[in-house]
Amino acid sequence: MPVKITVEKEEKYTRARLGKLSTPHGEVETPIFMPVGTQATVKTMTPEEVHQTGGRLILSNTYHLYLRPGHDLVREAGGLHKFMNWHGPILTDSGGFQVFSLGPLRTITEEGVTFRSHIDGSKHLFTPEKVMEIEQALGADIAMAFDECAPYPCDKEYAIAALERTTRWAERCKKVHNRKDQALFGIIQGGVFNDLRERSAKELLAMDFPGYGIGGLSVGEPKDLMYDVLDHLIPLMPKDKPRYLMGVGSPDCLIEGVIRGVDMFDCVLPTRIARNGTVFTHKGKLTVRNAEFARDFRPMDEQCDCYACQNYSRAYIRHLIKADEILGIRLTTIHNLHFIQQLMENIKDAIRQDRLLQYRQEFLQHFNLG
Numbered sequence: 001m002p003v004k005i006t007v008e009k010e011e012k013y014t015r016a017r018l019g020k021l022s023t024p025h026g027e028v029e030t031p032i033f034m035p036v037g038t039q040a041t042v043k044t045m046t047p048e049e050v051h052q053t054g055g056r057l058i059l060s061n062t063y064h065l066y067l068r069p070g071h072d073l074v075r076e077a078g079g080l081h082k083f084m085n086w087h088g089p090i091l092t093d094s095g096g097f098q099v100f101s102l103g104p105l106r107t108i109t110e111e112g113v114t115f116r117s118h119i120d121g122s123k124h125l126f127t128p129e130k131v132m133e134i135e136q137a138l139g140a141d142i143a144m145a146f147d148e149c150a151p152y153p154c155d156k157e158y159a160i161a162a163l164e165r166t167t168r169w170a171e172r173c174k175k176v177h178n179r180k181d182q183a184l185f186g187i188i189q190g191g192v193f194n195d196l197r198e199r200s201a202k203e204l205l206a207m208d209f210p211g212y213g214i215g216g217l218s219v220g221e222p223k224d225l226m227y228d229v230l231d232h233l234i235p236l237m238p239k240d241k242p243r244y245l246m247g248v249g250s251p252d253c254l255i256e257g258v259i260r261g262v263d264m265f266d267c268v269l270p271t272r273i274a275r276n277g278t279v280f281t282h283k284g285k286l287t288v289r290n291a292e293f294a295r296d297f298r299p300m301d302e303q304c305d306c307y308a309c310q311n312y313s314r315a316y317i318r319h320l321i322k323a324d325e326i327l328g329i330r331l332t333t334i335h336n337l338h339f340i341q342q343l344m345e346n347i348k349d350a351i352r353q354d355r356l357l358q359y360r361q362e363f364l365q366h367f368n369l370g
């Protein structure tokens with residue numbers, strides 16, 4: 001069993017749980033936030049900085065690495081861990097989401113998805129079998145099955161067709177996946193329809209994957225709708241397998257997801273907004289590039305002990321960003337990754353003390369959303 005979760009403690013008043021996820025590249029604590037390293041790098045960070053800010057398990061993308069530099073090259077390099085010098089666990093997404101977000105540039109058939117590269121417009125076909133070949137060549141510890149992520153909103157017929165295809169494609173992935181040191185996770189679909197979610201879960205649970213992604217969410221649906229899907233779905237999932245809510249999320253969604261029993265998260269938000277000069281602080285979001293901070297010599301977040309907040313002022317970081325100096329977005333990225341990982345540490349502490357609902361209250365009080 002290359003990947004296994006051991007639940008250490010269930011929080012008394014919620015479905016939250018503290019766990020250990022063991023993988024061929026080491027053991028990590030859950031709940032866990034995975035920084036996104038789409039093209040085999042967490043943008044602007046060295047692996048040491050990703051680790052320093054609290055990152056332990058990172059995500060990379062099959063779609064992007066297949067197109068550039070190519071999975072054969074990564075295999076020749078000795079696999080993704082060696083290629084990018086990250087020696088902790090890695091998870092690769094299957095491209096299910098990426099090719100579907102390509103919109104008109106792609107065509108879905110039972111065989112797979114034909115799409116045009118966003119890089120040079122060349123034509124490609126992703127089938128479940130092809131995606132498994134790519135993910136096995138990349139060599140991540142966890143490989144996601146090739147799925148069809150239905151958009152939001154979509155009518156029930158569309159969600160049914162996408163769910164049924166996702167189940168058939170999951171079978172095809174399982175049939176050809178044979179890398180023993182890599183865990184294949186199924187992905188539950190079903191849109192925002194609880195009866196379809198139940199059906200997708202049942203069909204995929206019957207295939208006995210070692211872990212499950214919860215797909216088709218964080219695609220523009222209202223947060224309350226996402227929470228409602230989780231409230232209905234998670235009780236149907238086995239307690240001894242990891243639950244990975246794909247593409248989530250913002251600080252409030254991380255807390256709400258943990259409360260509902262989610263173990264794993266990934267989201268580009270912290271690193272993406274950092275590159276736009278916006279950071280999370282204990283008092284909400286702050287866009288440090290704004291003129292109001294030109295002569296503000298305080299740290300970005302006065303309660304933060306990250307490298308950026310301990311050594312640099314808002315004025316300096318704003319100056320760097322305005323001057324297009326790369327150090328600027330490196331510092332905002334260091335801070336945002338540290339902030340999110342610190343939030344996960346606080347959440348784990350709250351689970352240990354059975355006070356996660358109080359922690360939610362305390363955190364959301366100051367952290368004005370938006």
Ligand SMILES: CNc1nc2cc3c(=O)[nH]c(N)nc3c(CCO)c2[nH]1
Nearest residue numbers: 094096097149215216217218246247
């Ligand atoms: C940002 N929101 C989001 N929703 C997602 C939904 C899916 C999904 O349904 N399937 C797959 N394979 N990946 C997904 C990803 C990429 C990973 O972050 C998503 N990302």
Ligand SMILES: [Zn+2]
Nearest residue numbers: 304306309335
């Ligand atoms: Zn900081």
